[in-house]
Every structure is written in structure tokens, then in C-alpha cells.
Amino acid sequence: MKKSIKRLACLAVAVMMSFTLLACGKTEEPSGDGGSKEPSKLDKVQLNVYVMGESPKEDIMTKFYEELDKLTLRDMNATVRFKFSTWADWQSKYNLMLSSGEDVDLCYSADWTNYPTYAAKDAFMALDDLLPKYAPNINKAIKPEIWDGVKVKGKIYGVPNQYPEYVQHGVSYREDLRKKYNCAEIKDVDTLGKYIETVMANEPTMKNGIVEPQAMQKFFVATTKYQYVDSQDPYGMCKGLVVDPNDLTNTVVYYGLPEYKEMAKLMKTWADKGFWSKSVLSTKEDNAVTFESGKSPVRFESLPMKTKESSEKIKLKHPDWEVGYFAYNEMNGIIYPCRANHNVMAVPRGAKNPERALMFLDKLQSDQEYFDLCTYGVKGLNYNLTDDGKLDYSKIDREKCNFDIAPWAWRTEEFFRKGVDDWNKWESTVSELKGKSKQDPLDGFVFDTANVQAEVAAVAQVEEQYARPLESGLVGNVDTAYDTLMKKLRDAGIDKVKAEVDKQLKEFVENKK
Amino acid sequence: MKIKQPVATKVFNIIGYVLITIITIFCLLPFIMVVSGSLTNEEYIIMHGYSLWPKDFSTQAYKTIFTYPKQILTAYGVTIMVTIIGTALGLFLISMGAYVLNRKDFKYRNGMSFYIYFTTLFGGGLIPWYILMTKYLHLKDTYLVLILPLLMTPFLIILMRNFFKSIPDSIVESAKIDGAGDFTIYAKLIMPLSKSALATIGLFLALAYWNDWFISSIYIDTPSKYTLQYLLYKILQDAEFLKSNAASNVTSSIQIPTETLKLATAVVATGPVILFYPFVQKYFVDGLIVGAVKG
Numbered sequence: 001m002k003k004s005i006k007r008l009a010c011l012a013v014a015v016m017m018s019f020t021l022l023a024c025g026k027t028e029e030p031s032g033d034g035g036s037k038e039p040s041k042l043d044k045v046q047l048n049v050y051v052m053g054e055s056p057k058e059d060i061m062t063k064f065y066e067e068l069d070k071l072t073l074r075d076m077n078a079t080v081r082f083k084f085s086t087w088a089d090w091q092s093k094y095n096l097m098l099s100s101g102e103d104v105d106l107c108y109s110a111d112w113t114n115y116p117t118y119a120a121k122d123a124f125m126a127l128d129d130l131l132p133k134y135a136p137n138i139n140k141a142i143k144p145e146i147w148d149g150v151k152v153k154g155k156i157y158g159v160p161n162q163y164p165e166y167v168q169h170g171v172s173y174r175e176d177l178r179k180k181y182n183c184a185e186i187k188d189v190d191t192l193g194k195y196i197e198t199v200m201a202n203e204p205t206m207k208n209g210i211v212e213p214q215a216m217q218k219f220f221v222a223t224t225k226y227q228y229v230d231s232q233d234p235y236g237m238c239k240g241l242v243v244d245p246n247d248l249t250n251t252v253v254y255y256g257l258p259e260y261k262e263m264a265k266l267m268k269t270w271a272d273k274g275f276w277s278k279s280v281l282s283t284k285e286d287n288a289v290t291f292e293s294g295k296s297p298v299r300f301e302s303l304p305m306k307t308k309e310s311s312e313k314i315k316l317k318h319p320d321w322e323v324g325y326f327a328y329n330e331m332n333g334i335i336y337p338c339r340a341n342h343n344v345m346a347v348p349r350g351a352k353n354p355e356r357a358l359m360f361l362d363k364l365q366s367d368q369e370y371f372d373l374c375t376y377g378v379k380g381l382n383y384n385l386t387d388d389g390k391l392d393y394s395k396i397d398r399e400k401c402n403f404d405i406a407p408w409a410w411r412t413e414e415f416f417r418k419g420v421d422d423w424n425k426w427e428s429t430v431s432e433l434k435g436k437s438k439q440d441p442l443d444g445f446v447f448d449t450a451n452v453q454a455e456v457a458a459v460a461q462v463e464e465q466y467a468r469p470l471e472s473g474l475v476g477n478v479d480t481a482y483d484t485l486m487k488k489l490r491d492a493g494i495d496k497v498k499a500e501v502d503k504q505l506k507e508f509v510e511n512k513k
Numbered sequence: 514m515k516i517k518q519p520v521a522t523k524v525f526n527i528i529g530y531v532l533i534t535i536i537t538i539f540c541l542l543p544f545i546m547v548v549s550g551s552l553t554n555e556e557y558i559i560m561h562g563y564s565l566w567p568k569d570f571s572t573q574a575y576k577t578i579f580t581y582p583k584q585i586l587t588a589y590g591v592t593i594m595v596t597i598i599g600t601a602l603g604l605f606l607i608s609m610g611a612y613v614l615n616r617k618d619f620k621y622r623n624g625m626s627f628y629i630y631f632t633t634l635f636g637g638g639l640i641p642w643y644i645l646m647t648k649y650l651h652l653k654d655t656y657l658v659l660i661l662p663l664l665m666t667p668f669l670i671i672l673m674r675n676f677f678k679s680i681p682d683s684i685v686e687s688a689k690i691d692g693a694g695d696f697t698i699y700a701k702l703i704m705p706l707s708k709s710a711l712a713t714i715g716l717f718l719a720l721a722y723w724n725d726w727f728i729s730s731i732y733i734d735t736p737s738k739y740t741l742q743y744l745l746y747k748i749l750q751d752a753e754f755l756k757s758n759a760a761s762n763v764t765s766s767i768q769i770p771t772e773t774l775k776l777a778t779a780v781v782a783t784g785p786v787i788l789f790y791p792f793v794q795k796y797f798v799d800g801l802i803v804g805a806v807k808g
Contacts (some may be wrong), residue, residue: 014527054751055736058736058737084734086730086751087747087750087751087754088730088743088746088747088750088751088752089730089731089750090754092639092731093731095640096639096640096643096731099640100640100643100647100648101644101648102647140557205560276591289772290559291561293556293559293560294560295559324718468791
């Protein structure tokens with residue numbers, strides 16, 4: 001008898017201890033107006049904003065929060081704190097944040113963070129009703145076509161920024177070397193090739209300097225009359241498919257275009273001339289670093305923003321170098337600002353204070369004070385202004401006082417400040433692109449791969465194995481390699497993917513009318 | 514009097530030594546390159562690549578690290594503290610658990626063993642684990658979350674139990690006859706006898722704690738609580754991401770760590786461990802076979 005009583009006692013203690021643990025977990029009830037529509041102005045809440053990237057240093061953030069609290073407590077009786085995803089394993093962390101219902105009121109989202117997929121799965125709150133009430137300024141300022149671009153299944157799940165960004169892929173090159181060796185202005189692939197060849201011949205340190213594989217992939221489609229179906233270009237889901245903007249429901253497999261084979265042959269001559277080394281497909285070198293240090297004469301994978309950054313870094317070490325930029329799409333004239341869902345702020349489903357969050361977002365995009373603080377930092381510490389309102393970093397130690405909390409989602413054109421040290425061609429490039437740009441007819445199109453998942457994966461695998469070497473010119477015989485590629489693509493089921501994309505495009509176009 | 518070795522043994526020895534020397538050199542080379550690379554000028558590496566001996570000597574990378582040493586020193590502190598506490602606590606708990614599972618008069622030991630072993634076969638997955646840790650146990654961004662998950666690894670419990678099997682039951686019985694309680698038997702008799710097992714399990718635990726970065730990655734938000742390995746991993750991943758395709762439309766003003774900085778961070782983070790290892794190597798090698806089935 002004694003033994004079983006002892007055992008029962010032990011069991012009872014164990015059960016009681018586990019209950020206390022559970023009870024500890026339950027005592028914290030979420031306080032605050034979770035469901036009410038009218039935010040009581042007396043209710044102090046803390047908003048959590050989830051952004052991508054790294055947090056600036058802790059002491060900088062402390063000062064930032066001091067200043068931010070002054071503004072937010074005055075205007076909406078709330079304190080705002082930022083959480084950072086960091087880039088390590090960011091996809092799993094982002095997924096965990098949304099699926100575990102973490103306490104986040106506002107989070108960044110984008111097409112490249114699978115905004116459409118998450119929105120379709122109801123990870124975000126629909127904002128259609130909340131926007132006019134709590135974010136009236138944004139609601140008025142953003143045009144209906146842009147709102148359409150962020151709609152998923154007919155509802156708005158994210159607030160886009162107001163900064164038409166021109167993410168035209170292009171090439172950064174050394175303007176000073178081009179002038180030095182009298183190369184023609186870079187207008188197309190031939191002049192680009194000639195520039196590289198001449199510069200390499202005269203600067204022996206640059207031989208084999210290019211570290212970017214499949215250069216052709218970056219500019220091939222821009223030499224044709226087609227545009228990519230997927231907003232993420234070749235990295236998206238609509239593998240290998242492009243479309244004529246005037247004939248939206250008929251996609252074309254670009255590998256099948258005769259121009260593709262011709263350009264692959266050109267790539268082979270480039271590779272043979274020594275533009276890049278034979279091991280370019282496996283190199284881990286950074287194309288920005290090689291370009292900025294003078295090892296490479298070009299950077300094939302570049303955007304106006306990236307060129308601007310490179311130029312600013314180069315200025316510190318080699319002030320006599322000049323950087324030039326050529327947007328590939330100047331070759332076929334298809335220039336669009338980036339799609340609406342490229343940078344949005346969304347409200348996760350479990351957010352406790354969506355109304356207050358939208359009020360904060362509204363302020364960010366309509367009040368210069370908020371914008372400056374959250375985009376550039378604390379004045380005097382992280383940045384300074386010249387008399388005409390330009391950013392001046394000359395007295396700031398950028399290493400120690402760097403402030404960057406990934407403000408892409410609330411960039412607003414009218415508040416965006418120019419810098420004293422800006423790349424001298426920045427304004428002209430942007431206004432040129434703006435002048436030539438049109439509205440993207442495929443804005444808002446999202447390809448649902450549910451029916452063709454296996455084929456998409458198979459095509460991706462074939463591309464990796466057969467198209468990459470071909471596009472880097474590292475094959476023995478272009479014709480046989482090309483035939484193999486086409487056959488493998490057919491086997492992987494690219495026709496099925498094309499049919500599915502055509503079908504969805506047709507629906508998309510019908511709904512738009 | 515020297516015993517003459519047959520020719521076959523001599524040849525075998527020579528082949529053995531040569532082979533092992535070659536393999537050793539292959540193992541050493543990358544490490545030498547890392548150290549030499551960290552002491553080379555940045556520009557030189559970009560233009561000419563790595564070399565075995567620093568051609569253009571410069572300690573710039575180390576200077577950069579030690580201008581803001583706070584981050585690395587804090588990470589070191591966190592990792593050392595977590596390792597020591599975790600290993601001590603873990604050893605205590607694991608040995609107690611294994612001892613109990615080994616006692617033949619514990620009626621439920623087979624059931625409990627199976628229950629523990631079962632968790633190595635099936636798990637809830639990442640999201641349920643995350644929800645449990647953050648929503649129900651409120652462990653997000655605490656020091657406790659760095660210690661708890663690795664504390665009672667089923668593999669180590671079973672390893673320990675197998676070792677205890679080799680301690681004869683008669684010792685336990687004789688202690689019982691003398692009137693010793695369970696805990697006294699455990700502390701005064703079993704523990705002193707299992708020094709090698711404790712050393713092995715301790716080393717396994719310490720290594721697991723030292724090397725872990727995943728827990729930091731998903732649960733820790735405050736930079737002052739990062740562990741060392743996670744800090745290293747993060748530095749590399751940040752640079753990798755910005756080079757990758759997903760970032761083709763992302764711009765960021767963080768300074769991408771240069772090649773030499775990455776190498777120098779690697780040396781600073783792993784250096785002390787490499788210096789420490791030769792001293793404990795003896796126990797490690799001996800202990801590897803400690804849980805094996807004996808006659």
C-alpha cells in the first residue's frame with residue numbers, strides 16, 4: 001500500500017507542476033481593443049512593425065525610438081517598435097511570423113516575399129474598409145490602377161508605396177574607360193561587346209574579370225519585342241515565358257526564338273575571347289565588389305539604384321572613375337515602373353491594432369517629419385541637411401551611424417530627398433526612364449502554379465542544367481547544345497506550363513475589362 | 514634487444530604515414546588559407562585571389578573587428594555562458610534520467626524509454642514547435658530558449674543508459690541493503706564510476722551548444738543575445754542574400770563585409786576553440802566507445 005501511495009503522490013505533484021506551468025502561460029490576456037472600430041484616443045498601445053533586413057546598432061535605435069515616441073505619442077498615443085527579419089533564413093522566419101500569429105501590426109511584403117501567395121491564404125487582413133477611415137491621405141493619393149495592382153481575389157491586402165521605382169535591369173559600366181579608349185556609346189549588345197573587348201585588351205588586369213554567369217539572360221529578352229510574364233523576370237514562376245505586350249494571351253517560350261540561338265553563338269565568341277573565366281558558373285565572387293574594385297569592366301546585373309550605390313562607393317576610393325548606366329529595355333522600348341506589389345505594407349491577420357497601424361502608415365506617407373525620421377534617421381546623428389534640403393553625409397561616420405530600416409515600402413516621391421554626393425547621372429537616368437515609361441499591362445497578374453507545380457520544377461531543373469552553360473558560352477558546340485536544351489524542355493513539360501499561363505492570362509485580361 | 518620488424522610491416526608503416534600526411538595537409542590547407550587571407554590587403558585578394566602566404570600584409574580586417582569589439586565579445590560571452598550552464602544542467606538531468614531508466618525495479622522504464630525514443634522518430638515540425646515556444650511558453654528572445662531545447666537530447670539519454678548497464682546491479686543492491694536512498698546511490702556510487710561517460714556526454718552537449726545557430730536565428734531578436742555561431746552565419750548570409758536573385762530588386766545600405774573581414778571573423782570565432790581542443794581530445798577519443806555494447 002505504501003508504495004502505491006508514494007507513486008500516486010509523485011504523479012499528483014508532477015501533474016500539479018505542469019498545471020502551474022500552463023497557468024503561467026495563460027495569465028497574460030491580451031488587453032486592448034482587438035475588435036472595436038473606434039480607437040479610443042486614451043488607449044496607449046504599442047505597435048510592432050516587421051521589416052526586412054538588419055537592425056541598425058542598438059544605441060542608434062534607442063535615440064531613434066526617443067524621437068519617434070515624441071511624434072507618435074503626440075499624434076496617436078502609441079509607441080512603435082520595429083522588428084527585423086535579418087537576412088539569414090529570412091524566408092522561414094517570415095513564414096513563422098505569419099503562421100504563428102506573432103504580435104505584429106504592420107509588416108513588409110512584396111512580390112519577392114510571396115505577397116500574392118500569402119494574401120490568397122488569408123495571412124493578411126483585407127484593408128478595403130479600413131483604408132478610407134484610417135489612412136485617408138494614402139487612399140486619396142494612390143491612383144485606382146495602382147490599387148488594382150495589389151488586389152488579390154478582389155481585395156486589397158497591402159498598401160503600396162508612392163515611389164515609382166524604375167527597376168529596369170541594365171548594365172553599369174566604366175564611363176571613364178569608355179571615353180579613354182574611344183568606344184562607341186553603349187546602345188545595344190554589339191556596342192557593349194566592343195566596349196568590353198577594347199577595355200580588356202588595354203587593361204590586362206581585367207581579363208577574365210567578369211564574374212557573372214549567363215550574362216545573356218540579363219539582356220536577351222530586351223533585344224526582342226517581348227516582355228517577361230512574371231514580375232520577377234527569369235527568377236519567377238513563369239519559367240521561360242515571355243509575351244508580346246500587344247498580344248497578352250499568347251505567351252512564347254523564349255528559348256524557341258531564333259534570336260536565342262544567335263545570341264548563344266555570340267556568347268560563345270565572348271567566352272572564347274576571355275570575357276569571363278571557364279569557371280564562371282561556380283564562382284562565388286560578388287559582382288558589385290569586382291566592379292567597384294576595378295577587376296571587372298561591367299556589371300551586367302544592375303539597376304539604377306545599384307549603379308547609384310556603386311558610384312557612391314567608388315567615389316570614396318577612386319574619385320577619378322566615372323560610372324555609366326544603360327537600361328537594357330531601351331533596346332525594345334518596354335519600360336515600366338515596378339509593379340504595385342513590389343513594395344507593400346500589409347497587416348497580418350492577427351494584428352491587435354490594425355486601425356492604429358494604418359494611421360501610423362498614413363503619417364509615414366503624408367508627413368515629412370515622420371518620413372524623414374523613419375527613412376533617414378535622427379537629424380544631426382544619422383544625417384545632415386544642406387540649406388536646400390539635400391542630404392549631406394560629409395560629417396557623419398557612416399559605419400557607426402548608419403540608419404536603414406528598409407523604408408522601401410513607404411517611400412514617397414514628394415518627400416524623397418536628394419543627396420549632395422548622389423551619382424551625377426541619377427536624376428537624368430530616372431527622368432529619362434520616367435519619360436519613356438508606360439503602365440505595365442500585366443500589373444497585378446499572379447501566376448498560380450497549383451496545377452503545374454511538377455512541370456515548373458522540372459523546367460527549372462532543365463534550365464539550370466542545360467540553359468546556363470549555353471548562355472555563358474561554355475559549350476563545345478552551340479547547335480547540339482541548343483537542340484538538347486529544346487528537347488529537354490519539351491520533355492520537362494514546358495508546353496503544359498505555357499498552356500496554363502495562357503489560360504490564366506486570358507482570365508486576367510477578361511477580368512480587367 | 515631490438516625486435517626486427519618484418520619487411521611487410523615496414524612497408525605498411527611507410528604507406529600509412531605517407532597517406533596520413535597527405536590527408537593532414539589537405540585538412541590544414543584551407544585553414545592556413547583562411548588565416549593568411551585574413552592578414553592580407555583587401556584589394557590584393559580581389560585582384561589576385563587567395564594565397565598560402567599573405568603577399569600584401571595588412572591587419573586592417575582585425576582592426577575593423579576590434580574597433581567595434583562589443584558585438585563579438587558579447588556573442589562570445591553569451592555562447593560561453595550558455596554552453597557552461599547548459600552542459601552542467603544537461604549532464605545532471607540526463608544522468609539522472611538515464612539512471613532511473615536503467616533501474617530494473619522501475620516498472621514503467623520500458624514505456625518511458627519508448628516514449629523518449631519515439632520523439633526522435635516523429636516530430637511536430639517547425640511551426641508547431643515555434644508556436645509552442647513563443648505562444649505558450651513565452652520563450653521568445655530569452656536566454657532560456659538558448660538552453661532548454663538542447664538540454665535533454667534523447668540520443669544522449671539512451672547513450673548514458675547503455676553505459677549504466679555496464680555497472681553491475683550488485684553495487685546498487687549492496688547500497689540498498691546498507692539503507693541508502695535512491696539519490697544517495699546515484700550521487701555517491703554511480704556518478705564516480707561513470708567519469709568517462711560523463712566526459713563524453715558532456716563533450717557532446719558542449720559541442721551542440723557551441724555550434725548551435727538555428728535556435729538563435731528564429732527565436733532571438735536582440736543583437737546582444739546572439740550566439741557566436743549565429744553571428745558568423747548571419748554575416749555570411751547577409752552578404753549572400755544581397756548577391757542572390759531575390760535581392761535583384763532590393764537595395765540596402767548595409768556595408769557588405771569584405772572578404773578579409775569574413776575571414777578574420779572566422780578566425781576570431783573559431784580560434785579559441787581550436788586552441789582548446791588538443792587538451793580535451795584525449796577524453797573525447799576514449800569516450801567515443803564508452804556507450805558501445807560490451808561483453
